[in-house]
Amino acid sequence: xxxxxxxxxxxxxxxxxxxxxxxxxxxxxxxxxxxxxxxxxxxxxxxxxxxxxxxxxxxxxxxxxxxxxxxxxxxxxxxxxxxxxxxxxxxxxxxxxxxxxxxxxxxxxxxxxxxxxxxxxxxxxxxxxxxxxxxxxxxxxxxxxxxxxxxxxxxxxxxxxxxxxxxxxxxxx
Amino acid sequence: xxxxxxxxxxxxxxxxxxxxxxxxxxxxxxxxxxxxxxxxxxxxxxxxxxxxxxxxxxxxxxxxxxxxxxxxxxxxxxxxxxxxxxxxxxxxxxxxxxxxxxxxxxxxxxxxxxxxxxxxxxxxxxxxxxxxxxxxxxxxxxxxxxxxxxxxxxxxxxxxxxxxxxxxxxxxxxxxxxxxxxxxxxxxxxxxxxxxxxxxxxxxxxxxxxxxxxxxxxxxxxxxxxxxxxxxxxxxxxxxxxxxxxxxxxxxxxxxxxxxxxxxxxxxxxxxxxxxxxxxxxxxxxxxxxxxxxxxxxxxxxxxxxxxxxxxxxxxxxxxxxxxxxxxxxxxxxxxxxxxxxxxxxxxxxxxxxxxxxxxxxxxxxxxxxxxxxxxxxxxxxxxxxxxxxxxxxxxxxxxxxxxxxxxxxxxxxxxxxxxxxxxxxxxxxxxxxxxxxxxxxxxxxxxxxxxxxxxxxxxxxxxxxxxxxxxxxxxxxxxxxxxxxxxxxxxxxxxxxxxxxxxxxxxxxxxxxxxxxxxxxxxxxxxxxxxxxxxxxxxxxxxxxxxxxx
Numbered sequence: 001x002x003x004x005x006x007x008x009x010x011x012x013x014x015x016x017x018x019x020x021x022x023x024x025x026x027x028x029x030x031x032x033x034x035x036x037x038x039x040x041x042x043x044x045x046x047x048x049x050x051x052x053x054x055x056x057x058x059x060x061x062x063x064x065x066x067x068x069x070x071x072x073x074x075x076x077x078x079x080x081x082x083x084x085x086x087x088x089x090x091x092x093x094x095x096x097x098x099x100x101x102x103x104x105x106x107x108x109x110x111x112x113x114x115x116x117x118x119x120x121x122x123x124x125x126x127x128x129x130x131x132x133x134x135x136x137x138x139x140x141x142x143x144x145x146x147x148x149x150x151x152x153x154x155x156x157x158x159x160x161x162x163x164x165x166x167x168x169x170x171x172x173x
Numbered sequence: 174x175x176x177x178x179x180x181x182x183x184x185x186x187x188x189x190x191x192x193x194x195x196x197x198x199x200x201x202x203x204x205x206x207x208x209x210x211x212x213x214x215x216x217x218x219x220x221x222x223x224x225x226x227x228x229x230x231x232x233x234x235x236x237x238x239x240x241x242x243x244x245x246x247x248x249x250x251x252x253x254x255x256x257x258x259x260x261x262x263x264x265x266x267x268x269x270x271x272x273x274x275x276x277x278x279x280x281x282x283x284x285x286x287x288x289x290x291x292x293x294x295x296x297x298x299x300x301x302x303x304x305x306x307x308x309x310x311x312x313x314x315x316x317x318x319x320x321x322x323x324x325x326x327x328x329x330x331x332x333x334x335x336x337x338x339x340x341x342x343x344x345x346x347x348x349x350x351x352x353x354x355x356x357x358x359x360x361x362x363x364x365x366x367x368x369x370x371x372x373x374x375x376x377x378x379x380x381x382x383x384x385x386x387x388x389x390x391x392x393x394x395x396x397x398x399x400x401x402x403x404x405x406x407x408x409x410x411x412x413x414x415x416x417x418x419x420x421x422x423x424x425x426x427x428x429x430x431x432x433x434x435x436x437x438x439x440x441x442x443x444x445x446x447x448x449x450x451x452x453x454x455x456x457x458x459x460x461x462x463x464x465x466x467x468x469x470x471x472x473x474x475x476x477x478x479x480x481x482x483x484x485x486x487x488x489x490x491x492x493x494x495x496x497x498x499x500x501x502x503x504x505x506x507x508x509x510x511x512x513x514x515x516x517x518x519x520x521x522x523x524x525x526x527x528x529x530x531x532x533x534x535x536x537x538x539x540x541x542x543x544x545x546x547x548x549x550x551x552x553x554x555x556x557x558x559x560x561x562x563x564x565x566x567x568x569x570x571x572x573x574x575x576x577x578x579x580x581x582x583x584x585x586x587x588x589x590x591x592x593x594x595x596x597x598x599x600x601x602x603x604x605x606x607x608x609x610x611x612x613x614x615x616x617x618x619x620x621x622x623x624x625x626x627x628x629x630x631x632x633x634x635x636x637x638x639x640x641x642x643x644x645x646x647x648x649x650x651x652x653x654x655x656x657x658x659x660x661x662x663x664x665x666x667x668x669x670x671x672x673x674x675x676x677x678x679x680x681x682x683x684x685x686x687x688x689x690x691x692x693x694x695x696x697x698x699x700x701x702x703x704x705x706x707x708x709x710x711x712x713x714x715x716x717x718x719x720x721x722x723x724x
Contacts (some may be wrong), residue, residue, distance in 0.1 A: 117305060147329055
């Protein structure tokens, strides 16, 4: 497993903390949603960043009350075919304004990562067969998009009809 | 026709490069067949019984003559000289080699075509009325909206891993030639009382194992909200649709289990959140797309009607073809000509390279270089001046494309069945051929009148048997092929799901059974009744009795 963040392979500063393990008080930690619910009050005032791993199929409702306390939300992709996390990510970003790290975990493969980025994920725990650095080119396989999504890239329709505005909103922005 | 701009072209070109890399990794062994599978499926490549199969998208069934020529050329160069037009208005090549697939996709991209989203659990190639833009009974041209949907659904980041495949059809006419009520989403373009354009939205129809006629969840959706509403439906499906059982994963099951009323509430609540967001098209884009679909400048001919009438007087065979295969055009002096791909004893939907080239040439000569593909697996030349019909027909005749059987019993839909398909339980094509031979006498077919016969080789129902006036479903019974017959289905505006008439028939008995059904209808029909009308009037019993004897 390698971590891709903002289109680069980086060292992961976060630790996934098992439900039986102690949550480190001085390092970034990701706990399960169940654990979070259990510890929510006791983690109040914690200094190090805290993140939550949703369960498969959890929508944004699972963390809506906690968005301002969470530095990271991890969404599981246990099966290649389970696409619920794409919707959850878009809703967290576009509807609920979550600005922390949004991370895809689980069976994250090369051919999904460009879609994931468009839906608002900024970090991916990459599980693919090819080396992580080679997977990065997947972000550039297709350079045009037809939809507006969480990445705010200008859609084809926007470029065609408001070229000047669209450029200021482009991928480099 | 819509023409790609630089953005559209960039996307298909980049996809070809991407796929070429994937194929080379597969061929070098870096990717296993399992790893390659989801990648090839995203480019329309299936692994069939004997070979890979490539399904090329023909968005809303519209082709230029140049594109048709390219399809013919690919069939000749990379396949066995023929292609198969499908019930989703697409084209399948049954024998391409893996190593040739990137070149084939590059050839297609060269004429603004692709194979994107013709497979996989994504929004599939959108279909529309084959008479779009030319039908006299049309409210507005559905191709404009179909192209809007094609672009929006292409590589949609949120909806490329749905619970199951997702099919959208659009019609602009109350006479439904696009089977919109048996689609995941069906859209009927209409005007409200104020004269504004919009859509009736039908969700959760479908065939397959569990057929449903879809309920209308919105009587009128203003056209500007098309994409936000589609996005709301897809999001409710993506988040809440079943993923535990692939046979229950289509949206029709969700609508059925949730209840249409509650499902509608969910969609409307989601839509409320996004109806005025940037999801919908910016001002100007619909008009830009619509500008590609303005009708050609028809040449008026003062004597086109007279010339046609004279040709009809002189040639009875031609008259039969005109009366059966030619449909009313909205422009005076013009006609819509249907080209049957159902010659007696042929394989429904197959066309050879020579036939495709001939149709392309005829489109250049007589139809402003435009061809349509129908979901009933035929071709259409949409704008033929009536005084040219005779010359058109003569050329069609020399290519065995003149069968005057549109909507008749031999104009069957049949899936590829066990001759090609790895899912099939029984053969479909030989059954279709045998029925066609049995009813080879065209006088008899015309006496029978409209009769939609549809054959599927397994319960997945690619041959739409549930929507056939007579439907035939191949099943496997201890290693032997049997065929279950359903009656009374329809995929049109009077949509209904056929009912099983009784125990299934062995392969050797199915043609006789169809003939018995037809003879029963002929004996009891009232004036002007189609097979379907008679069935709906008298019910199953007389047919059942004729097939199985008195109870």
